[in-house]
Amino acid sequence: MVSVSRMIGGSDPHNETTKNAGNSTTPAAQTPTTKKVSAFKRLGKFAGSKKEPMYPLRDLEDSEKITSTPQKISGMVILKREKKRRMNLQKRYHAKLNNGVLKLYKQKDKQKEDKKPFTAEFNIDVSTLSQVMYNDNARKLSLVFQKETYTLVPIDKDKYMQWKTGIHQHRLYRQFQKKEGLLDESENSQLQKTQLAFQNIVEDGAAGKLENKVAINQEVGPLVNVDEKPTSPKHSKEGDKDEKKGKEMNTNENNNLGTGSPKKTGSSEGDKEEKRLVTALKALGSAMETYKLVHSSSIQILDRIQKCHDESNEILRELKKLRRRKHSNDDDECCSDEDEEDSTSVKERPKEVPATTAPLDQNAIAMLKASVSALNINEEELQVAKVKKSPSLPNIAVSNAKNQSETRIKPLEPHVALPTQSPAPSAIPAQTQAKPRVDAAKPQVHPALLPPKKRRETLPHDQIYGDSIPMMAILKRSLPIHAYEPLGILQSACEELRFAATFLDRLQKIDNPGDRMSLIAGFIISGYSGMSIRNRKPFNPLLGETFDYISDDGWKYHAEQVSHHPPVSACNAEGNGWEWQQTLQGTITPSLDGSTSLNCLLPIRLTLANGEEYVWNKVTTIIQNARAEAIKRKVKNEGEMSIRCSNGYECKMLFTSEKNGIRGEIRNNQQAIVFRLVGCWDKGLNRILPSNEQERLFEAPPHYELSSRYYGFNKFTLGLNEITSELRPFLPMTDSRLRPDQRFLEFGDSKRANDAKNSLEQAQRQRSHLQHRQMWFTERHDPFSQKNLWMSNKKYWTSKQNCFKDPYSAKILPLFSGE
Numbered sequence: 001m002v003s004v005s006r007m008i009g010g011s012d013p014h015n016e017t018t019k020n021a022g023n024s025t026t027p028a029a030q031t032p033t034t035k036k037v038s039a040f041k042r043l044g045k046f047a048g049s050k051k052e053p054m055y056p057l058r059d060l061e062d063s064e065k066i067t068s069t070p071q072k073i074s075g076m077v078i079l080k081r082e083k084k085r086r087m088n089l090q091k092r093y094h095a096k097l098n099n100g101v102l103k104l105y106k107q108k109d110k111q112k113e114d115k116k117p118f119t120a121e122f123n124i125d126v127s128t129l130s131q132v133m134y135n136d137n138a139r140k141l142s143l144v145f146q147k148e149t150y151t152l153v154p155i156d157k158d159k160y161m162q163w164k165t166g167i168h169q170h171r172l173y174r175q176f177q178k179k180e181g182l183l184d185e186s187e188n189s190q191l192q193k194t195q196l197a198f199q200n201i202v203e204d205g206a207a208g209k210l211e212n213k214v215a216i217n218q219e220v221g222p223l224v225n226v227d228e229k230p231t232s233p234k235h236s237k238e239g240d241k242d243e244k245k246g247k248e249m250n251t252n253e254n255n256n257l258g259t260g261s262p263k264k265t266g267s268s269e270g271d272k273e274e275k276r277l278v279t280a281l282k283a284l285g286s287a288m289e290t291y292k293l294v295h296s297s298s299i300q301i302l303d304r305i306q307k308c309h310d311e312s313n314e315i316l317r318e319l320k321k322l323r324r325r326k327h328s329n330d331d332d333e334c335c336s337d338e339d340e341e342d343s344t345s346v347k348e349r350p351k352e353v354p355a356t357t358a359p360l361d362q363n364a365i366a367m368l369k370a371s372v373s374a375l376n377i378n379e380e381e382l383q384v385a386k387v388k389k390s391p392s393l394p395n396i397a398v399s400n401a402k403n404q405s406e407t408r409i410k411p412l413e414p415h416v417a418l419p420t421q422s423p424a425p426s427a428i429p430a431q432t433q434a435k436p437r438v439d440a441a442k443p444q445v446h447p448a449l450l451p452p453k454k455r456r457e458t459l460p461h462d463q464i465y466g467d468s469i470p471m472m473a474i475l476k477r478s479l480p481i482h483a484y485e486p487l488g489i490l491q492s493a494c495e496e497l498r499f500a501a502t503f504l505d506r507l508q509k510i511d512n513p514g515d516r517m518s519l520i521a522g523f524i525i526s527g528y529s530g531m532s533i534r535n536r537k538p539f540n541p542l543l544g545e546t547f548d549y550i551s552d553d554g555w556k557y558h559a560e561q562v563s564h565h566p567p568v569s570a571c572n573a574e575g576n577g578w579e580w581q582q583t584l585q586g587t588i589t590p591s592l593d594g595s596t597s598l599n600c601l602l603p604i605r606l607t608l609a610n611g612e613e614y615v616w617n618k619v620t621t622i623i624q625n626a627r628a629e630a631i632k633r634k635v636k637n638e639g640e641m642s643i644r645c646s647n648g649y650e651c652k653m654l655f656t657s658e659k660n661g662i663r664g665e666i667r668n669n670q671q672a673i674v675f676r677l678v679g680c681w682d683k684g685l686n687r688i689l690p691s692n693e694q695e696r697l698f699e700a701p702p703h704y705e706l707s708s709r710y711y712g713f714n715k716f717t718l719g720l721n722e723i724t725s726e727l728r729p730f731l732p733m734t735d736s737r738l739r740p741d742q743r744f745l746e747f748g749d750s751k752r753a754n755d756a757k758n759s760l761e762q763a764q765r766q767r768s769h770l771q772h773r774q775m776w777f778t779e780r781h782d783p784f785s786q787k788n789l790w791m792s793n794k795k796y797w798t799s800k801q802n803c804f805k806d807p808y809s810a811k812i813l814p815l816f817s818g819e
Contacts, residue, residue, distance in 0.1 A: 054133035054142055057168045060175040068749060070169040073097040073162060076155040079104065081148060092155070097166055100127055100174025126167055127174035134164050136631065141167065158467060161629055165465045446801045448730040451550045455719035459486070459710045461748030469627045474590050481754040482630075485536035485711040486745040488736040490547040490559040491720045492538045493571050493584060496527035498716045499698075500575055501553030508577040508609050514674040517649050517666050518687050520606070520614055521677060522697035525662070525685045528637060529700040531621075532660070532682040533712035535633040539742055539757075541569060542764050542815055543772055547736040548800065549720065558796045562774045564764070570777040570790035577609035583789045596626040603785050615785045616643040619655045636660070637681055646784060653677060721746065732804045733814035740816070760815075767813075775812060 060066070074097070080090035094105040102124040124143070126132065133142035133149075139160040141152045154163050177183050466482025473479055503523035510516050541561035548558040555575035562570045569584035583602040590596045600618040607613050619639035625632045636657055641664075643651040648669025653662055662685065664677035677697075679685035684699040704714045723737050731737065741760060744753035777790040799809045 052135050052138050054135050057132045057134060057164075057171070060172050060179070064172070064176070066169075066173050066176045068747075069099065070166060070173050073166040075159055075163070077104075077163075078151075078153045078155060080151045080153075082142070082151055095152075097126075097163075097170055100125060100170045100177070102126055102167070102170075125174065126171045127178060129171070132167055132171060136160075136164075158629075161465045161631060162467070169462075447726065448801045448803070449550060449556070449797065450726070451552050452719075452722070452724045452726055455715075456722050457715055457718055458706060459713075459718065460746050462709050463711045464745070464748055464750050465630065466750075468629055471590075471627060474596070474627065477588075479537065481741075481745065481750050481757065483537055484539055484745065485534070485713075486721060486742045487717070488539045488541050488545070488547065488739065488742065489569055489584065490541050490545065490561065490571070490736055491549075493559060493569065493582060494547070494549050494557050494573075494720060495530060495717055496582075497551075497555065497557060497573055497580065498530070498714075499523065499526040500555050500573065500578075500580070501551065502526075503698075504555075504578045504580070504606075505553075505576045513612075513645070513647050513649050514666060514668065516612075517643065517645060517651050518675060518697055520643060521651050521653065521664070521666070521687075522685050524616060524641070524643070525679065525681055526698050526700075528681040529683075529698075530712075530714055530717070531635050531637070533703060533707060534635060535623075535630045536711055539736075539739065540567065541736065542760060543767075544734055544775070544813055545736055545739075545815060546732060546734045546776065546796075548796070556797070558776065558792070560774065560776045562777055562779075562790055564768075564772075568790070570774075570792075572777070572792035579607045581605045581607075581789065581791060590626070594625055594627050596623045597621070598623070602787055602789060605782065605785060605789060611646075613646040613784050614643060615782075616641060622657075649674075651677070655681060730800050730803055732800075732809070732812055733816055734812060735816075738816035772813075773811065775809075 073095075075095060077093055077095045078090050079093055091106075096103045096105075104122040104124070106121050126143075129143055130146060131142075131144040133144060134140075139153070139157050141164060143150045143152055152163075154160050463485075464482055466480060469479060469483055500523070503519050503526070507516050507519060510519070543561055543564040545561045546559065548556070550556045553575075555573055557571070557573040559569060559571040562568050566585060571580075571582040571584065573580040582604045584600065585602050586598055586600045588596060588598055598621040603615045603617050605613070605615050619637050619641050622636045622638060624634040624636065637655045637660070638657050639655055641653045641655065643653075649666065651664060651666045653664030655662055660680045660682050662677065662679045662681055665673050666675040666677065666687075668674050676688040677685060678688060678694075679698075682700060685697045686694045687697055688694050707713055710718065721737055721742060723731070727737075736742070739756075739760070741753045741756035744750075744756055774790075776793060776796040778793050779788055780791050781787075782789045795808060799806055802809070804812065
């Protein structure tokens with residue numbers, strides 16, 4: 001029988017015992033221990049944690065201006081130097097961050113954390129750091145110096161985002177102050193001295209030199225000893241013995257000066273000071289050499305730039321001359337003066353070039369001639385407007401005068417719900433592209449109905465952060481200002497129409513009702529696609545507050561807060577052959593697990609130019625971890641959505657919590673399934689044909705690269721709260737863009753934003769006894785949905801063209817000052 005130990009690759013304990021029966025210590029007793037140790041080592045390799053990547057915080061941009069002073073931050077932190085050795089010592093400090101300077105106070109006793117020290121043992125100018133890295137998962141920051149890196153971890157993990165944002169804001173503020181020369185010279189010199197001392201410490205610690213730390217420790221403080229081992233009483237005794245031995249050796253050497261070779265003697269203080277001076281002189285010499293190299297190279301670069309500038313001017317003259325000559329050859333009516341000027345040969349031109357400029361290469365001139373003759377670009381061709389890109393769409397059955405047959409889009413790969421890696425959004429097919437709008441070609445359009453020439457793509461300030469939200473604040477519905485985003489509910493409702501022109505403008509050209517229902521389903525999902533990275537609450541509108549938006553694609557939107565108890569918002573949008581209406585009335589239900597559910601009670605209505613009507617309901621939106629910090633909140637949509645059409649077609653979609661999935665089906669007026677739907681509300685939607693082939697209805701575009709800095713906003717959302725010079729004369733004093741609290745929040749001033757919000761709410765409570773009259777919407781009964789909905793009275797855009805100075809607009813109650 002084969003032993004078990006041989007089967008697993010070990011030795012037989014019986015054989016080992018027989019061979020070494022006379023030995024007191026047998027290998028049989030050592031073999032299991034050895035195997036356990038080796039197994040433990042192998043396990044340690046797999047159990048070792050992987051190093052998580054660190055990401056850098058951005059530095060100050062050239063055009064960025066930061067005038068407001070960031071808030072002060074204080075708290076207990078742990079500071080540790082990053083080294084490759086297995087054991088890394090760490091120290092606890094009481095840290096204060098003020099005006100871009102991080103002050104560290106030594107804290108030895110954990111029970112004395114509440115007592116504030118009087119003098120800082122170390123000061124760090126965060127603007128002079130090479131980089132500041134962060135890791136949100138590990139909740140730690142890295143202060144990167146020239147040759148060393150220190151890890152800073154707040155003891156209170158909930159304050160990590162506060163420290164991260166604070167250090168970033170203070171760093172940008174300090175960089176801007178230095179750039180503009182607004183710092184106090186005495187304070188700046190003292191900080192530079194301390195910072196230089198710390199750099200010397202870091203460099204000496206990296207090289208293993210500890211002699212400079214004693215002298216610098218008087219100025220800098222205990223941060224010097226971060227990488228040193230703690231001394232125990234035993235070590236101190238051994239050190240005293242070593243010192244005694246050294247003194248005895250020195251005395252022996254001094255007594256035996258005549259017998260042996262002479263040796264240099266002196267105090268250790270003088271040697272250290274001399275070494276420091278030598279090191280400083282070497283650093284100064286290398287800095288001077290570097291300056292000379294940079295200075296000389298910059299002069300050479302300037303000379304080369306000047307030469308390139310002169311040559312480019314000469315090439316431009318030659319281009320103009322060649323083009324004049326070409327036009328003169330084609331046109332026989334050119335004047336004689338132009339002919340004489342055009343007859344000048346290219347070879348004679350270098351004579352006019354200044355002596356400092358090198359002559360032009362004849363090969364370059366020949367290439368320029370060939371390019372001009374080949375291109376022959378006209379000025380009219382350069383004035384073509386750019387067509388805005390849109391998400392990819394199916395080429396669904398467009399009616400044609402010559403051929404009434406329907407053509408479908410090219411199917412995607414079968415049995416694939418959505419591709420794992422979506423391609424870039426493609427442009428609208430050529431047959432459905434709208435011609436670019438040119439303002440000069442349509443003088444009949446009133447300026448009040450024209451969109452801005454250019455919309456912004458950033459906010460004035462990065463988003464602000466805050467702590468978790470107390471449960472009592474949620475129950476009282478009085479949230480702190482950091483729980484909001486700088487938008488109102490009337491503005492966020494407009495985001496659902498982001499892709500309206502892409503979908504709804506094409507409906508009147510499609511004959512098949514199933515294809516029209518498919519496009520409407522894709523349009524509805526497009527309104528949910530931007531919610532996945534949004535984790536803040538929009539501002540509640542005041543009673544009578546309004547908002548309007550004119551799209552670059554031709555549709556226009558306006559909304560009004562028509563009721564305060566209960567809160568009801570009425571919205572209307574008109575486009576090319578369609579009208580969209582929504583009455584926002586919902587309920588908010590907080591739960592004990594920290595999540596909050598939002599349910600809309602009334603449907604959304606869409607009317608087409610051919611007379612068809614569509615209504616659908618919204619699904620339940622769940623905000624998980626609603627009380628936590630913004631970065632920890634997650635948005636999910638669950639429930640069943642039903643889209644009904646007046647022609648009998650119906651579409652039902654089920655939103656599931658698993659991977660934000662969607663599945664549904666489209667039935668005709670005979671209740672037969674025409675198409676099946678599959679997708680994810682944050683990625684896109686496909687439809688499955690009877691042949692099991694899939695077609696793309698909607699594909700969510702990639703997130704804007706700056707959305708993480710600006711509350712998760714995309715480019716469309718960033719322009720909703722913007723006020724331009726073209727828009728300002730046509731805004732009523734009830735427009736959401738005039739709210740001071742939203743504007744202060746855009747600029748990162750949380751205190752003034754909170755004060756403005758409280759004053760607006762207080763003024764609304766004082767107006768509660770007044771009878772309110774809705775200006776732009778009227779409540780009516782909708783026979784198709786069997787609900788009472790708020791419909792537009794079609795007076796808003798007429799009053800807007802009159803700058804709201806007509807007799808009807810005189811009844812408007814101004815809510816905002818507009819300053």
